[in-house]
Amino acid sequence: MAEKGKTKEFKWQRKHLLGLRELTAEEITYILDTAQGFEEISARAVKKAPPLRGKLVVNLFFEDSTRTRNSFALAANRLSADVVEFTKKDSSVSKGETLLDTARNLEAMGIDIVVIRHNAGGAPTLLSKYINACVVNAGDGYCEHPTQGLLDVFTIRKRKGSLKGLKIAIVGDISHSRVARSDMWAMTKLGAEVTFVGPPTLMPPKVEQLPVKISYSLDDVIEKVDVINMLRIQFERLGGNPFPSVREYSHYFGLTVERMKRAKPDILVMHPGPINRGLEIESEVADGKNSVILQQVTNGVTVRMAVLFLVNQAAAEKQAEAQNG
């Protein structure tokens, strides 16, 4: 396929994509290069290529999702795979089948790739230990959302050329954000300097041991950064009362037109969506010239195509190796 020159010698080995923490910079770059090669397919009149023909991808979603689920489905379709949607809103074990039983049942139907979203951190890792199909993490609890991390660095790389030396702020509920974690791993591995910005009550335990800087003041960092990623305030995850009111949160951590005036003119404004307009980001900023929010969505499909392609290829090679002894 369309890998770029500098990673020519590299060989992708993983049949699962569980998180970005375990990936090397080289592996991440390889996925991005592969994705770049796939961009052209989405631009065709007939948006389809054959590499996953005859393969069955299951979208196993235990949490609400429209964007990620559709993005994976589109990515699979463009590579000619068949897609089965399996949405199970209630993943509580007391009320039915366990995750493993569900997965084993799906496997008995002959699936090749499971794309899983689950409210428990580590659910994809659990699956990968017990089933033979490839497992792709589409978001697990607040552990990781690797394809979001990949599409974010893909978007940045496309606009800025490279991540090396870039200063990036990730703003909001870091504590409950899988996007913040996956972004952190990908961005820092590719050489960017990441600052987590938010109130102390939304910082995770031992955040100081992560490879990031920490700031409780958006005003302090807004002038310095090349990229700003505004996390969605997920009220369903917050629990308790980490900040006194939405009004006060917006005052300190909202990306307003006023704040944007102090930002670098070529700052990239990102958001993993869906946006709470007027809460973490003002509409004018979300829709403004610095915003790459919709490009993130476009790139999401491309990056997911690359991921599905690579894990499938690794699985096929492993199977061939096993057959050849």
Next chain:
Amino acid sequence: MGDELLIKNGRVIDPANKINRKCDVLIADEKFVEVGRVKKSVANVIDATGKLVVPGLIDIHVHFREPGDEEEETIASGSAAAVAGGFTSVVCMPNTTPPIEDETDVEYVHRKARKARKTHVYTMGSITKGREGVELAEMGFMSQAGAVGFTDDGSGVQDASVMLRALKYAQMFNVVIAQHCQDDKIAGKGVMNSGYYSTILGLPGLDPLAEEAMLWRDIQLVKKIKAGTVRYHAQHISTAGSVELIRAAKKLGLPVTCEVTPHHLLLTEKCCAEYDTNYKVNPPLRTEKDIEALKEAIADGLVDALVTDHAPHLQSEKELEFLAAPFGLIGLECALPLYIKSLVEPGILDWPGLIRLMAEKPAKIIGVDKGTMSKGKQADVTIIDPNAEYKIDVNTFRSKSKNCPYNSWTVKGRVEKTIVGGEIRFSAESCPP
């Protein structure tokens, strides 16, 4: 004289009587008759050359799941596991379904234990009805029926006024009130230690403060209680902060004791990195720093009992997501070698020191006349081969459950025989490991 049994030539370690030398132990009519050079010839002789002969080990913190979860463990299977691990007495926690909360429940446990005829099985009763932390359970009746203490283990008594009332009321019975120290508000929905690993694994953390806040509170309550009437026991302490609180309480001479488990001496939060639910336990596995503090506490004599917190769970439950799987791991059949590994081998305790914390002092905490080999006491003995080296294999366990993170660890020290009331209830020869 009735049935006699002579254990010859072993190294007898009986810390209460300051015995630590090669000699013989004569047992008759279920009781110790003599510890020393026994010249008499007896029909039943155990040659204990090269072995350690110690007072039967006592584990004051186990979960036998009966009534309610017999598919995980029963009093019979748990008792078999206990003697295989060298334990001649165990104390069941009352968090069964339904909980042990009146004298009928206590008698039920005793009846099942008599039927199993393996180890002595004691039970604690609940402090509060239904373990709900609101109304006191019938501590008096339960004491009369033989409950050796009270705890709502599995959770702590959240309301300070209820805990104070429990301590006050218990003054009538001179019993131990044991606490699983955990402030539920601070603990939230935590499933592992709150720290770097919980953050990168995306799992809700259990802050050490949840344990320490309740322990601190309880120590303040104990200060309100008249000396010599009730004893307070902090169960499975796991943090450096808890060690400091215990140290301060003991310095004040308060009737406070505490216990430690093998997993809090051998395993850290890092073990959870692969989401293996066999490492999901409450209190959670902490950090190296906490392990060091606990070991120092043991070296300083601040810890009163070594326990297992044997907590069986079905494999199907442990195959759930880390978030959803139940807390707990089993330990009865490997506790002794694990304590040897964590405490004796690094020189934190010598053998008498270990036996003191596995027999003599636990007996005192629950107020039973055991843990020594004094003449006339019931003859509970554990015979140990301290040099036997082998691999832990959960498939050989008598426990009904297999949720044990130590599988295939290489350890040293094997239980050779377990003698309960003068009767050999476990023998490694007849039951290969």
